[in-house]
Each structure stands twice: as structure tokens, then as C-alpha cells.
Amino acid sequence: MSDARDQRLPEDETELAVEGALRPGSLAEFIGQMKVRAQLQLLLDAARIQQRPADHILLSGPPGLGKTTLAMIVAHESERPLRMSSGPAIQHAGDLAALLSSLVPGEVLFIDEIHRMARSAEEMLYLAMEDFRIDIMVGKGAGATSIPLDLAPFTLVGATTRSGLLPNPLRDRFGFTAHLEYYEPSELEQVIARSAVMLDVDVPAASRAEIARRSRGTPRIANRLLRRVRDYVIVHGGSSTQASTSDVSAALELYDVDDLGLDRLDRAVLDAVVRRFRGGPVGLNTLAVTVGEEADTIESVVEPYLVRIGFMGRTPRGRVATPEAYAHLGIPRHDGALTLDDL
Template sequence: MSSKQDPKNVEKAIEKTEYVVLDTTLRPTRWDDYIGQKHIKDNIKILLQAASERGHIPEHILFYGPPGLGKTTLAHLIAKETGRQMKITSGPAIEKVGDLASILTNLAAGDILFIDEIHRLNKIVEEILYPAMESGVLDIIIGKGPSARTIQLDLPPFTLIAATTRVAMISSPLRSRFSGGVFRLEFYSNEEIAKIPRRGSFKRNCQKKPVHAPHC
């Protein structure tokens, strides 16, 4: 069998890779580049400024709304604005308590943990988040039955940013622990929609120009 790949398949793979890279490149890197959601941006800026003035990490934040409105992008902007590392996961990826424990214990002080589709966490895993968010500790139960005991581990201070398309599926105890705020993303206005292609087109044109091209 020939080791050469089908040129058509190679071309499709290249197109797919270019699309992924382009999508990442087009993600806004400044607040001014993020179109829409002005009420959220204003509140987040105040939240981040207050945390900075107190010398604290930002408080936990929940974004909700339909897909495609920029929840993940907001999380990236917060990480960039605060100069913090962000670890990314999703509700479906955290199947067991051990999965969440591994993620939390591997965070560095000041890290941001972004959990997409947080409404899909199972109840047992969700309950582990309560003390982690509220008190910065991880409760681990060792053993079963009457001999079971709980070990409490201190976690490095971190900020949880979560996103969901189904806020009604999030329990009240979890929702109440987002002390930084619960923010609903609104649909784009016609004016905002008109700005998005122009901004994306501008960035794509810049990618094709030399590095020294003006305004790129």
C-alpha cells in the first residue's frame, strides 16, 4: 500500500487546520475589540479593578445565554486582562470526583479555571465544588460506611469562570457561589452584527500582509 496520502484528504486537512488557527486568531484580545454585551463588559471591568485594588484574585463568575454569543471569549479576555493562566475544561469531561480533584489540585495560585457547559456536571461532582469555591478547600472522603473519614486539602486561590446555555439546570447552591456575578449574554443587535464581519475581514487582511504592515 502506498504511503502517500490522497491529495484531496491532505487539502481538506489543511483547510480545517487553517480554519481553526484563523478562528483562534480572530478572537478579540482587547475589550475594545469585543463587540456587544456592553453591560457585562462594564461590570466585569469594575469587578477586575476592585479585585486588583484589594490585591485579591477576581471572584467567581457565571456567564449564560445561547451558543455563539461570546462566553468563552469573555473568559479569555478576563485571563488576558489580569495576566493569569487559564485552564479550560467542560462539564461532560468531569465525570468523577477524582477528575475534578485532579484539576483543582493542579491549579497554581491565581489561575483561572474555565468550565464550559457547567450545567452538565453530575450532582456528586458539583457538591465538591461548593467548598472549593467558598472556602478554597477540597474535601476528600476516604473509605466507606462508618469507618469513612474526610480529609480536607487546602487549594491555591483560584477564580472559577463558568458558562452555560441552560442556566435553569444549575442548582441554587452552585449558582449562589458565583460571588462575582451571574451575567446573561444578550443577542447581538443588527448594528453589532454589521460590525463583526468588518472586524474579522480587517484581521484576515492583516494576516496576509507583512509583519510591518500598518494597523496590523
């Protein structure tokens, strides 16, 4: 692993610049996801030896685990240019045709949230991925004609938080599919240690463990919490750049991050299920309206962690709070509350 001390951040940093600078630049620097890293390394090495573009890659998993970073690494280690787009930005087949036709040979195309592409664009992508060509329709009605357009060979890297929404024909055209798992606390401590050096803040082992414990198994959250702790030390630490465990606790309490890493929205969702709906079951859309948030955000960002730590269950009848959720909120569980076993 290269020495992070040689990669200190510029003084005129912004949040986006910081987040980008903290990304590892190679598979060797990438922490965690050992099996996925080994699989990707083999795929890239084989493509390099055969002097061909790497097979198409699908990366799935919850937000913040490194899908975008891995796409950048694929381009870097392949020594190929990277083109970035997103599913919501490709709402017509023409959008995709313009993107694909402008690719240079061997270019890596990264499409984030690929499951949100328009259906017409997905169908065009089938042929592009398989045969490196697309058919462009000219005209309308009975006089419409199809003109084939050859494309430069490319590698598609798709990222999705909802792989189940991808149609099978699209999923089957990826040569390699990887699912990224949540990080262990020890792995997050390594992420925090590397980032702390780049942020020029001293974070002892006990403080790293405290931040990791509240990071929900997600490197992006770990780095974000570390930046808030760094800010707290800059403001309240005087001449010291060391973040003590009390600094960590004070900083994260200020930003409404509790001992388990639950933030304001997490607690609002739990509180709504427990207080407003007496433990559930409650439907996703009803819950979203109650807390004033998008249903997709609750389903893809909030729920996975609450389910993983055993605070919420998803049932055919709706969401249900567990006894552990009542205990965490400090709310007595009423006699009529349902449990997962009741549903």
C-alpha cells in the same frame, strides 16, 4: 481598539486556528454586550486594586455569543494563567479534585457547559468556591474518613447555555452572573468588519449588512459565514478580493443559508412540524427523532432562534408552528392548524 490590520492570520490556517485568531483579546476589543463588559471591567479593576483573585463569574446565554472569549479575556486582563475544562469531562468528584488541586494561586479556571457536571462534582465545587478547600474521602463504608485539602485561591468562570439547570447552591456561589444577549445587526456588522480585515477580504458595507442579517444575532455564525464568503471570493472572484452582495448571496445559497439565516436543520425542524405534524403540537423528542438530530441540539441551538423570530412556539403540549412559518416555507396553512392562542 487595537488595529486588526496588525493581526492578519497565518497562511497555514485551519478552521480552529481561524476561529481562535478572530477572538478579541481584551474587553476594549470585544464588540457588543456593553453592560456586561462594563460590569466585568469593574469587577476586574477592583480585584487588581485589592491584589486578589476576581470573584467567581457565571456567563449564561445561547451558544456563540462570546462566553469562552470573555473567559479568556478575564484571564488575560487579570494577568493570570487560564485552565480550561468542560462539564461533560467532569463526571466524578475525583475528576474535579484532580483539576482543582493542580491549580496555581490566582489561576482562572473555565468550565464550559458547567450545568452538565456530575452531581457529586457539583457538591464538591460548593466548598471549593467558598472556602478554597475540598474534602477527599478515603476508604469506603464505616471506615471511610474525610481528609481536608486546601486549594490555591482561584477564579472560576462558568459558562452555560441552560442556567436553569444549575442548582441554586451552585448559582449562589458566583459573585457575578451575566446573561449575554443576541447581537443587533449593527453590532454584527462591526464584528464582520474587524474579521474581514484579519481574513484579508474586502467586504463593503452592503455585503456586511447582508451577512449580518443572516447571522441569527450570533458573532460565531457571522464569522463562519464570512469565512464561507471569503472562500467563494477566492474561488470565483479571480484577482478581486472584494465580496459583493451577489457573492454573499451566491455563497450562502450554496451552503443552504436562506435570507433569514435559517439553515438546513432549521428548515427541517419547521418542515417536520408543518408537514408531518400539521403545525403541531409535537413533543421535542418526537421532533428530534423525525429530523434525525439530538433533542438537546434542537432545544438549545435551533428553537431559540425560531421562537425569537416568531416561527415557532413552545407550549405545555409541545411545539407549534406559527402562520409566519407557513409563509416562509411557502406552504398553505390548513384550516385545522392550531395557533398559540388555541393552546
